[in-house]
Amino acid sequence: MKIYVDADACPVKDIIIAEAGKKSIPVVLVTSISHFSLKAYPDWVETIYVDTGADAADYRIMKLAAKKDIVVTQDYGLASLALAKGCYVLHHKGFAYTNDNIDQLLQSRYLSAKERRSGKHSKGPKALTEEDRQKFLELFQKYV
Numbered sequence: 001m002k003i004y005v006d007a008d009a010c011p012v013k014d015i016i017i018a019e020a021g022k023k024s025i026p027v028v029l030v031t032s033i034s035h036f037s038l039k040a041y042p043d044w045v046e047t048i049y050v051d052t053g054a055d056a057a058d059y060r061i062m063k064l065a066a067k068k069d070i071v072v073t074q075d076y077g078l079a080s081l082a083l084a085k086g087c088y089v090l091h092h093k094g095f096a097y098t099n100d101n102i103d104q105l106l107q108s109r110y111l112s113a114k115e116r117r118s119g120k121h122s123k124g125p126k127a128l129t130e131e132d133r134q135k136f137l138e139l140f141q142k143y144v
Contacts, residue, residue, distance in 0.1 A: 003144075004061045004087075006073035007031040007047075011128045012092045012136050016072060017045055019137070023144050028064065030057045070143055074125075076105045088143050092128065094135025096143075 003020050007013060007029040020027045026044050033049045041047065048064075050056040058078040065071055067086030073079055079089045079097040089097040097105070 001025055001068055001070065001144075002065075003027045003070045003072065004065050005029050006057055006061060006071070006075055006078060008035055008057060009074070010072060010092055012072070012133060012140075015133065015137050015140060017042065019140055019144055020044060025144055030060050030064075032057060072140075076102070080106060090136070090139060090143065092136055093132050094139050096139060 003016060003025055005013060005016055005027065008031050010016075010029075013029065017027055021042055021044055024044065026046065029041075029045060029047045031047065031049060032052050034052045036049060037047075048060060050060050055077075058073075058075060058081070061071060061073075061078065062081050062085065065082060065085060065087050069087050071078070071082040071087045071089045072092065073082070073089065074091055074093075076097075079091075080102050082089045083097055083099060083102055091097065095101075
């Protein structure tokens with residue numbers, strides 16, 4: 001088992017790295033080269049940089065991930081692909097993507113995009129709270 005993180009905007013990398021280290025599970029952070037960092041991570045963490053193009057991180061994660069790996073992302077499209085590949089897929093707000101909820105999530109994403117194209121402005125996502133972080137931690141611990 002490996003853990004793949006869509007790392008560009010993932011606010012729970014610290015939780016993932018700490019918990020994975022306790023179980024000796026390798027973590028792969030996939031991020032855009034525009035987020036290059038010299039930050040040192042523990043030995044069980046690998047960082048893969050990809051081009052800045054749209055979905056470049058998603059494509060790399062899908063190329064690398066295998067059945068029963070964990071993928072952490074907030075991207076519903078990537079979540080759908082990873083589920084089809086047999087991965088466990090988690091959102092940083094503390095819920096798991098499943099075959100039962102992915103269609104509804106993709107539909108809501110589609111409708112929101114359609115509204116934005118028509119000129120309607122929507123609010124961005126709510127800030128991550130400490131409660132969200134705790135919820136993610138508890139969910140993540142169940143999967144590792």
